[in-house]
Amino acid sequence: MKRFLSIAVASAMVAAALTGCGGGASDSTAPAEGTENGSTAPAEGDSAAAADGAVFKIGGIGPVTGAAAIYGQAVKNAAQLAVDEINAAGGINGVPIEFNFQDDEHDAEKAVNAYNTLKDWDMQVLLGTVTSTPCTAVVEKTHEDNMFHLTPSGSAVESIQYDNAFRVCFSDPNQGTASAQYIGENGLATKVAVIYNSSDVYSSGIYQTFAAEAGNQGLEIVSAEAFTADSNTDFSVQLQKAKDAGAELVFLPIYYTEASIILGQADKMGYKPQFFGCDGLDGLLTVEDFDTALAEGVMLLTPFAADAEDELTQNFVKAYQDAFGDVPNQFAADAYDGIYAIKAAIEKAGVTPDMSASDICDALKVSMTEISIDGLTGLGMTWGADGEPNKEPKAVKITNGAYAAM
Amino acid sequence: MKKMNPTTKYNMITYAVVIVAYILVAALGAAGHISSLMEGLLVPLCIYVILAVSLNLVVGILGELSLGHAGFMCVGAFAGSFFSMCTKEAMPGGLRFFLALVIGAVTAALFGILIGIPVLRLRGDYLAIVTLAFGEIIKNLMNVLYIGRDESGFHFSMKDSVALGLSPEGKTILNGPQGITGTPHDASFTIGVLLILLTLFIILNLIHSRDGRAIMAIRDNLIAAESVGIHVTRYKLMAFTLSASLAGVAGVLYAHNLSTLTALPKNFGYNMSIMILVFVVLGGIGNIRGSVISAVVLTLLPELLRGLSDYRMLIYAVVLIAMMLFNWSPKAVEFRERYSWKRLLHLPSGSGQSTGK
Numbered sequence: 001m002k003r004f005l006s007i008a009v010a011s012a013m014v015a016a017a018l019t020g021c022g023g024g025a026s027d028s029t030a031p032a033e034g035t036e037n038g039s040t041a042p043a044e045g046d047s048a049a050a051a052d053g054a055v056f057k058i059g060g061i062g063p064v065t066g067a068a069a070i071y072g073q074a075v076k077n078a079a080q081l082a083v084d085e086i087n088a089a090g091g092i093n094g095v096p097i098e099f100n101f102q103d104d105e106h107d108a109e110k111a112v113n114a115y116n117t118l119k120d121w122d123m124q125v126l127l128g129t130v131t132s133t134p135c136t137a138v139v140e141k142t143h144e145d146n147m148f149h150l151t152p153s154g155s156a157v158e159s160i161q162y163d164n165a166f167r168v169c170f171s172d173p174n175q176g177t178a179s180a181q182y183i184g185e186n187g188l189a190t191k192v193a194v195i196y197n198s199s200d201v202y203s204s205g206i207y208q209t210f211a212a213e214a215g216n217q218g219l220e221i222v223s224a225e226a227f228t229a230d231s232n233t234d235f236s237v238q239l240q241k242a243k244d245a246g247a248e249l250v251f252l253p254i255y256y257t258e259a260s261i262i263l264g265q266a267d268k269m270g271y272k273p274q275f276f277g278c279d280g281l282d283g284l285l286t287v288e289d290f291d292t293a294l295a296e297g298v299m300l301l302t303p304f305a306a307d308a309e310d311e312l313t314q315n316f317v318k319a320y321q322d323a324f325g326d327v328p329n330q331f332a333a334d335a336y337d338g339i340y341a342i343k344a345a346i347e348k349a350g351v352t353p354d355m356s357a358s359d360i361c362d363a364l365k366v367s368m369t370e371i372s373i374d375g376l377t378g379l380g381m382t383w384g385a386d387g388e389p390n391k392e393p394k395a396v397k398i399t400n401g402a403y404a405a406m
Numbered sequence: 407m408k409k410m411n412p413t414t415k416y417n418m419i420t421y422a423v424v425i426v427a428y429i430l431v432a433a434l435g436a437a438g439h440i441s442s443l444m445e446g447l448l449v450p451l452c453i454y455v456i457l458a459v460s461l462n463l464v465v466g467i468l469g470e471l472s473l474g475h476a477g478f479m480c481v482g483a484f485a486g487s488f489f490s491m492c493t494k495e496a497m498p499g500g501l502r503f504f505l506a507l508v509i510g511a512v513t514a515a516l517f518g519i520l521i522g523i524p525v526l527r528l529r530g531d532y533l534a535i536v537t538l539a540f541g542e543i544i545k546n547l548m549n550v551l552y553i554g555r556d557e558s559g560f561h562f563s564m565k566d567s568v569a570l571g572l573s574p575e576g577k578t579i580l581n582g583p584q585g586i587t588g589t590p591h592d593a594s595f596t597i598g599v600l601l602i603l604l605t606l607f608i609i610l611n612l613i614h615s616r617d618g619r620a621i622m623a624i625r626d627n628l629i630a631a632e633s634v635g636i637h638v639t640r641y642k643l644m645a646f647t648l649s650a651s652l653a654g655v656a657g658v659l660y661a662h663n664l665s666t667l668t669a670l671p672k673n674f675g676y677n678m679s680i681m682i683l684v685f686v687v688l689g690g691i692g693n694i695r696g697s698v699i700s701a702v703v704l705t706l707l708p709e710l711l712r713g714l715s716d717y718r719m720l721i722y723a724v725v726l727i728a729m730m731l732f733n734w735s736p737k738a739v740e741f742r743e744r745y746s747w748k749r750l751l752h753l754p755s756g757s758g759q760s761t762g763k
Contacts, residue, residue: 065719066672102712107672108664109450113709116446136587136666158587158666199549201584201668204566211568224566228546 054353056092058083058342059118060101060335061111061138062130068106071331075130075152076101077324078316078332082339085319092343095353104129108137115141123147124357125346125364127338130331132156132172132201139165148361150342150368152334156201160387164361166368167387168334168341168377170303172202175278176209178393179251179301184217188274188299189249191222193242195235195262197254198226206253206278222247227258235262236269243271252277256284263294279303282330285401292401301393303377304333305403313376330377337375341383344371417610420695421603428599443709449663451705452598453656456605458685458701459694460652463609465683466692467618468645469625470526474537475653476678477544478514480669482654484548484580486510487589487661491579492555494590503592507601507658514654517544518647526642529628533646541679548669553580585668586661593663601659602698605652610694612648621645688729700729 060079062072083099091097100121102114111134118126125148129135135154142149143162151159151167155175160167170178183189192214197203207224214221222245225238239262242250250266250273252259259281266272279302285292306317306327316336320328328336342364349367351360365385373381378391396403410418431448434440457475464472486506493502517540525536552563556576563569567578580586612618621641623631632638661667671677689700707725711718732738743749 064716103718105672107670108666108668109660109673112446112664113443113450114712116442117709117712119442133585133666133668133670137664140591140665156584198566199546199583204583208567211566226566228549230546 055096055098056346056353057122057124058097058099058339059115059121059123059126059128060099061104061114061118061126061128061134062101063106063134064101064103066105066107068131070329071153072103072106072130074329074332075128075335078320078328078335079127079152079339081316081319081323082336086339086343092346093350093352097339097343104131104134106131106134108134110134111138112141119145119147122357124353124355124360125342126150127152127335127342129154130335132159135159136161146358146361148342148357148364150338152338153331156205163385163387164365165387166341166365166383166389168338168375168389169330170279170391170393171388172205173209174388175301175393176206176211176253177213179206179253179276179278180210180213180217180219182301182393182395183249183251183276184214184219188276189247190218190220191245191247192219192249192251193223193225193245193247193273194221194251195225195227195238195242195254196252197228197232197258199228199230200254202280203254210251210253232258233261235265238262239266239269239271242273243269247273249274249276252281255280256282256287259284260287260290260294263298264291267294274299276300279330282306285398285403286327292398295398296401298398299395300398301395302330303391303394304330305394305396307402308405312374316376333376337373337377337381340375341368341371341373341381344373413614416695417606417614420606420610420698423695424599424602424606424698428595431595447706447709448595449593449598449659451702452595452602453659453663454682454685454701454705455602455698456656456659457653457682458689458697459602459605459609460649460656461682462686462689462692462694462697463612463645463649463652465686466690466694466697467609467613467625468621468642470642470646471531471534472537472646472649473534473676473679473683474521474539474541474544475649475682476674476676477537477541478517478650478653479657479660479678480541480544480548480674481517482510482514482651482657483661483667483674484586484657484669485513485654486658487586487667488553488579490589490592490662491586499590499592502590503597503662506592506662507655510654510658510661511651512654514657515647515651518650519643521650522643522646526646527639538676538679541674541676545669545671545674548580548585548674549583551580552578552582554578583668585666587666589661589665589667591662591665593659598659601655605655606694606698608648608652612645613694617641617644684726688726688733690733 060076062075063069064072064076080099083097086092087096100118102117104111104114111129115138126142127150129138129151130153132154135151136156136158139149139159139162143164146164149165153169154167155169155172157171157173194207196207211221223241225241252275259277275298277300281300282302282304284295317328320332345364345368348371349363351363368383369385375381381389381391383389394405396405457479461472461475464470486509489509490502490506521536521540525533550564552567552570554561554570554572554576556573561570561572567581620636623636624638624641628638685701685704686697689696708718708722711721714721
């Protein structure tokens with residue numbers, strides 16, 4: 001038994017060490033050039049310091065280690081990029097931003113710890129958290145403290161259930177309903193099959209509202225097959241069922257890694273329905289060893305496509321690639337827009353860095369509903385008092401290995 | 407000081423450590439000298455201490471290896487949270503939380519018995535294998551379970567929340583992978599410390615009771631224990647069930663500290679069970695006070711290392727390895743014995759011996 005025990009403990013150590021290595025590179029919370037005294041911000045309440053040394057302290061929370069690290073890393077990088085740009089252009093109303101990003105390991109408990117750490121750092125505005133479950137835990141705390149809370153990508157309904165919380169991305173129900181409406185209104189199909197990840201909040205959340213709305217749109221769900229994180233390599237059973245049920249369209253409210261496998265296996269079976277996905281499919285074309293010809297004709301509702309033609313997107317993608325070496329995904333775009341939304345809201349409300357977090361929150365939750373942003377994830381984005389963004393879901397179709405707007 | 411039974415003295419010191427720590431933290435908190443991070447960590451600390459102490463009963467006192475402690479915690483958390491959600495409006499906070507704790511403990515104990523009856527009859531590492539599977543199964547089960555309630559009663563489904571067929575006023579309580587959202591925030595540091603003291607009281611008294619000696623006899627020599635008429639399976643089951651129910655209590659505390667409860671690999675998975683086992687091993691197997699201390703230190707460490715940003719998990723792993731070597735490697739044990747405080751203090755009487763070595 002001793003030996004078994006030592007093996008078990010040793011494996012835990014290795015696991016812990018590996019998780020530690022998962023973290024990425026740069027962690028500079030460096031304020032922009034030209035604000036030498038910005039990095040060691042003086043304690044608040046010192047009115048003399050507010051004139052030249054004051055900064056807006058924006059905190060960020062997300063997973064940069066562990067299984068969901070890719071999302072947190074994207075948000076962290078893109079937010080830092082936006083902060084650096086704003087600081088280089090003179091800051092918000094002449095005041096620079098200081099950005100501090102804390103790891104939550106995609107865990108609710110750790111997210112609350114990260115939030116408390118940021119609170120000790122005198123954070124004034126929170127951009128986070130990246131994933132839904134931790135966000136739901138943190139929003140409870142930000143509501144208690146009356147801290148302005150903007151999540152780039154926490155899409156569950158409960159993630160922004162209070163009036164101090166807003167989000168950049170669409171909510172899960174919003175995406176499910178929008179997908180069903182889009183399919184129904186454009187007459188893409190009447191018999192629909194769904195393959196979704198039942199162990200994932202995002203995927204099952206979209207599926208539930210899609211199923212609820214499908215009936216209203218005259219869609220018939222002929223097969224709804226689930227998989228879990230433990231069984232995401234073989235989808236032949238699910239596809240066979242969809243095929244046997246005569247589905248003309250397969251709805252995939254999942255992430256792109258599984259979708260690439262599904263497309264490959266459907267092709268081998270000779271099953272060629274219309275595939276339709278949500279923003280999780282963004283990234284499909286960049287999967288390694290994936291024949292992009294298989295993705296031909298796939299439709300997805302996504303707010304962001306890295307190879308879009310507009311100037312804003314192209315500049316962002318280029319800057320991101322120069323700084324971090326890979327193509328930004330929609331999480332990065334959401335975070336980038338989030339920082340600019342905070343900037344716009346602060347400018348609109350005219351808050352100053354010497355105000356307390358609670359006063360800033362009171363001002364921002366009003367001004368947030370008055371601003372309109374042309375961002376990466378939508379033109380003319382506005383926010384309602386419920387925290388949900390108003391922007392058009394863009395449907396894109398993959399043609400000739402690239403996204404084409406529809 | 408009156409002549410005190412050494413075990414009573416040991417127990418009293420353990421209680422005193424907890425109480426003094428509590429008073430210290432409470433005083434600092436009242437004076438406002440405690441950071442938000444520390445304040446947020448107080449309840450999790452209590453949870454991990456209870457988990458470590460209760461697992462030590464199985465690993466250290468019973469001598470069986472359990473790798474599914476997080477599974478029992480998960481059962482307790484969901485049972486307690488479910489109860490609280492159902493009675494959110496109907497009951498005052500204190501009574502509701504007390505009942506939630508009881509329900510969490512009883513449910514976890516039931517699962518402990520279910521697992522224990524077949525497995526504890528076997529010898530060898532079977533308990534480790536079965537509890538490992540149990541933890542994973544429970545986690546997956548919680549992810550496919552949908553329970554809702556409307557005026558006609560409870561609705562269950564294993565498919566999705568649409569299949570529940572709730573009326574418009576109905577509410578989904580347990581929503582598959584989205585778990586339970588909106589559990590009332592009933593846990594507090596004071597309740598956590600009271601539960602730690604209760605856990606310590608139960609376990610320390612069990613260890614020094616007739617039953618506890620029987621359990622330790624089984625650990626030390628099963629054949630000898632059987633030959634003197636100790637009912638092996640019964641005592642094994644007793645220790646295992648008690649440990650499971652205390653893990654359930656910790657789970658209830660966990661569920662009522664965060665507003666969202668989901669069964670993710672991160673909080674109720676294999677890694678969590680191993681984490682608790684690491685607390686026990688590094689605190690000293692069979693050493694209850696050690697478990698308390700190591701749970702506190704190892705929970706605080708990754709949070710205090712946040713200043714190192716990306717390197718913190720790496721440093722944490724290195725510290726774990728260093729601690730394991732310090733605790734268990736023969737050379738380190740020899741070094742500690744040579745330079746231990748007790749030895750240094752008693753040097754005059756034992757000097758002859760020490761020069762001889």
